[in-house]
Amino acid sequence: MITMMRVDDRLIHGQVAVMWSKELNVQRIVVASDQIASNEIQVSALKMAAPAGVKAAILPIDKAVGILNDPRADQMRILVISNNPEDLLRVAEKIKERPVLNVANYGRIGGSLSEKKVAESVYLTEHDEEVIQKIASLGVEIIHQPLPSDARQDFLKMMGGK
Template sequence: MISMARVDDRLIHGQVAVKWCKELGVNRIIVASDSIAKNAVQVAALKGAAPAGVKAAILPIEKAQGIINDPRSESLRILVVSNDPSDFLALFKGIKERPVLNVANYGRINGPLSEKRKVTDTVYLTERDQEVVREISALGVEVVTQPLPDDSREDLIALLG
């Protein structure tokens, strides 16, 4: 079962590896990204960043869909992470579950900020990102922004207007 899905430029890092895993009782992290799954250096680094007792898998979208849809995954507490909302649009189109999608710490790293809309202090979206997030919401996914478990959860679609 997916406990939460998160778009985050940093993928597996302190906030995800420590705070969110503990808050959600996660025992698996899946990084769902075709491009990241092809990069052996990134795969090794991300697996090493997972906290003790939490298994990390860095998978292409189709393989992540297969694992999430596998009935054996129902007993797991999974956090799915990607650094691109488009990865989640593809993922959600191939899975039954509709977990909350948390977009936080996204958009400040890749590409010029002048081409992005500042939605919150930690979320900067291109026009395409905004379209993708709306498409994800149209699939029945609640899309929020909440950087840390102690932060208040905000409806990202409402913030986009």
């Protein structure tokens, strides 16, 4: 089962590897990204960043969806991560589960001053907001919670929605 989806520019890093993997008691981390999966150096680095006892899979989106929809995945606890909301929209459109989406750290890397600051660690373009609304329309709860110890916030309200 998918315990959470997360948008995070940094993908697998300290917060994910140490805190979230323990909090969610995950056995697998799936990075779903065509772009990242095609870069051997990034794939290797991300696999090394995974905590002991947690297997990391860095996969193109269609392959990630196939694994997430496999009945054997129901017996696992899986965290799905991408560095952009569009990739996770593509995943959410094709999977049977509706896990919560945590928009935690996004838009600061390579961003521009024209982006909307939604939280200290989240900046969105108008396109990003549209994509997040589409994910919400699929029945996915969208939150902002950078760390497990942080209060869970309704991300749509933070964006100025309902």
